[in-house]
Amino acid sequence: MPRRFQYPGILAAVGLFLVPAAQADGPTRKQVACMLALNAAGAHVAAVSVAAATRCVRDACGDKLPGGETADQCLAADRGGAVGRAKQRTVAIAGRKCREAPPFGPQNAQEVNDAFAAPLRLRAVFGPELAAVLKTTATDRAAAGCQVAIAKGLALVTLAELGEFNRCKRFKLRHHAMSALALQTCVGVDTGRLGRARKAAQALVSRKCAGVALAAAAPGECAADALPDLFACVGFQAACGTCNAVNAADHVGRACHQFNDVGIATRYCGDRPVTTQPVARQWDEETLAAIRRDNPRPPVHARNLFHVSVAMYDSWAAYDATAKPYLTHERAASTDVERDRAIAISFAAYRVLSERYSPDLALNAGASQVSFDARMNALGFDKTYTDTTGSGPAALGNRIAAAVIAFGKTDGSKEDENYADPTYKPVNQPLIVKTPDIDFATVADPNRWQPLALDKMIGQNGVPLPGKVQTSVGSQWGDVTPFALTRASPTDLYLDPGPQPQLTGLGGATDLTFKAQVQQVIELSSRLTPDDPTMIDISPASLGNNPLGTNDGHGYPVNPATGQPYTPEVVKRGDFGRLIAEYWADGPTSETPPGHWNVLANSVADTPGFERRFRGTGPVLDPLEWDVKTYFAINGALHDAAIACWGA
Structure with missing residues (x-):
């Protein structure tokens, strides 16, 4: 028996x-x-x-x-x-x-x-x-x-x-x-x-x-x-x-799947997630989530967003006979371009993100890596497949990622030093915040930055930071390799705003301009009070339509989608000002200003009825092409903006 x-x-x-x-x-x-x-x-x-x-x-x-x-x-x-x-x-x-x-x-x-x-x-x-x-x-x-x-x-x-x-x-x-x-x-x-x-x-x-x-x-x-x-x-x-x-x-x-020898699941564990988002959008969301977990360093995150976008764009371009790659020069044959692009883009983005949000370079790296791994798992890709020599899409993505990572080691950001600039030393001694009065003996030059000294420092995401004195971010960023900016000499600024006003105490134009700007900041801040009685129209009828490089626009006469005037939206000026200030000031779980523009771009693409046309004309692009090109363009611009701003 x-x-x-x-x-x-x-x-x-x-x-x-x-x-x-x-x-x-x-x-x-x-x-x-x-x-x-x-x-x-x-x-x-x-x-x-x-x-x-x-x-x-x-x-x-x-x-x-x-x-x-x-x-x-x-x-x-x-x-x-x-x-x-x-x-x-x-x-x-x-x-x-x-x-x-x-x-x-x-x-x-x-x-x-x-x-x-x-x-x-x-x-x-x-x-x-x-x-x-x-x-x-x-x-x-x-x-x-x-x-x-x-x-x-x-x-x-x-x-x-x-x-x-x-x-x-x-x-x-x-x-x-x-x-x-x-x-x-x-x-x-x-x-x-x-x-x-x-x-x-x-x-x-x-x-x-x-x-x-x-x-x-x-x-x-x-x-x-x-x-x-x-x-x-x-x-x-x-x-x-x-x-x-x-x-x-x-x-x-x-990863719970069974993979073949080129990194793709042959037995998929569980039900594949139902999503209409192309893989480029999914990896952009992973980047934004990692930024929210990390220390808020806008120029660093702008660079990371751009380099992830480069990896995704070059992976996409490898399967297009006419597209011009940015960093690499791959051309790949495929019998299923849509499938192979998704694979190559995913492996490339995963490798770059795993490098840029690793323990040596980012806070909460463990949580970010788990999230990256989970994304690869959901897509059915083997994160342990690291081959860079094969002709398959996973090897192609790994190869492109390796090129992006190698490029980042020599682009002037000092990534290997966790973006620290050992050549920069503050001119002024730290300002001890807890003392009731300002010790002017600590101020050698009022026109230069003065770090704050605090008993305890906590980042925007609630993570305690080491030390008690602020450190500078991005003082070397003027030497970082840009996307499209050019300059006549390596010693020039990419966008020179001219000399800053100086507080001299001697009168004169520069001294008066300095004081006037300080006064203007105080006046603008006074408008943030809930007691401000002034009402303003914040609809597109009154705001926006700014000439390039200014904030002087007076809105649009009609809605281009409906042909009708916009309905006024009248609110308290103080309420509107506080919301704008809080949005850009970046509280906990913020994706920082570079990430904000990605969130806005994604929100636009998600709008019902939105048509993905380049510059609003021409044929409708498929969602993956739209996302890849949008991220490449917007994050290239943000990377250049960070270099121009933080390097000035």
Whole structure:
């Protein structure tokens, strides 16, 4: 008599964890305890859910579901409430163990419960409606036995995958895991338990499914696989379910797909995200998100936006016979240009972003890298594919990215020094902000910048900054390689505004102009009060239509889209002024001024009825071409503006 199949012990999958000692430079002891407790609770939810789901398949195939209930209804019903009790247990554990939020990993009971509530990918194997597929012992005993075996094998490997991850995570936390990135290698790790589970499950499936019409028994994503290959597909679905759950709970950003040898997913884990956004837009959004996490350095971010745009534009241009590349000179053949462009653009943007928002160059680099990895994962691309010599689109994107990165090392930005300019020293001593009076002895030259000295410095995104004295940003930016700016001599300014007014105390034109400008700032600031009674029209009828290089416009006579005058929009001048000031002053989660223009450009493109025509004329461009060229143009202009402004 064959040995009866049994589940692996749930405790083995859940794990009983010891809490490591606190680390001075990592998570505290309490944070580690929280992370491990939440993972253990999540594994328990998964184990209970897997057992319940497999029982639904078994009872459906055995014709034992109560009252005409279908397998799909059984999966949704939580018969007996076991899954609900497991979720309540997670909430209780979080209340006891997680009073100090972890810096990474699972953050709360809700996201853990959501992540581990349904790791068993039955519908991926059997199709979207189990009731229409599952056989019963009365109608087809062999097929029913095969389907139960597949479900049990899937369950066995899924729990084994999760148990291995939790044991690996415990080990990593005890050995100074500092971010979610450190946990990526725990996904799919095998210390022997997983291999044994796969072997046992494969033997079960092979025995029970011999002679069964597999396309009918498992018509989902494994329908094309013959018996020798069936378990490879089932095993992939087990790994996929666990990987997705861990990504959702621990935010590790691990790719869950099966890739070919040129970096493209051949088995895609999960449902592809539904989006109408071309890949260039998706990577622009990733850039903006990384800027919001980082230290606000506008010229640095303008340069990064431009260089990412260069990588995307050159990747796009490589598949166009007439387009003129900017930095590289690639020409690629393709039988599917749309597909290959998306691949090349993604690999190029991913590599440049991973370089520019790395730990040596950016705050919150770990979170940004997880986001970049997740984007590649969603697109079905292998971030570990780094070849630059092949003829495929991924290698092309890597090659273009390498050229952009190499260019950035010699463009004058001092990227390798984290954009610091060691040649610049403030003329004035720091102004100590907490003292009630200004010590004029610290001011050697009132016409030069004076750094502030603060007891504590916090960036716009709430991240504490090292030191107590401000440092300059971009003093060397006049020497950075521009996009389109030119100058007669390397010592010239690209756009020379002329000599600045000087405070001399001796009277004269320059002294009076300096004082008048200071007075004007005070007067303009006085208009920001909520008590300002002045009302102004802020509609396009009164604002905008500025001559180039000025802010002197008086609006437009009619709306060009409707041919009708704009409706006035009268508001308090102080309210409008404060909103404008707050927008450009950049609070928390700001993408800084260069990023604002990308947000505005994206908003315009999203407007219903907007037609993507170059300069408003000519044929309608496809969305990818529009995005690639828009980002290249606008971010080239922003990069030049940063050089002209910060280098003046």
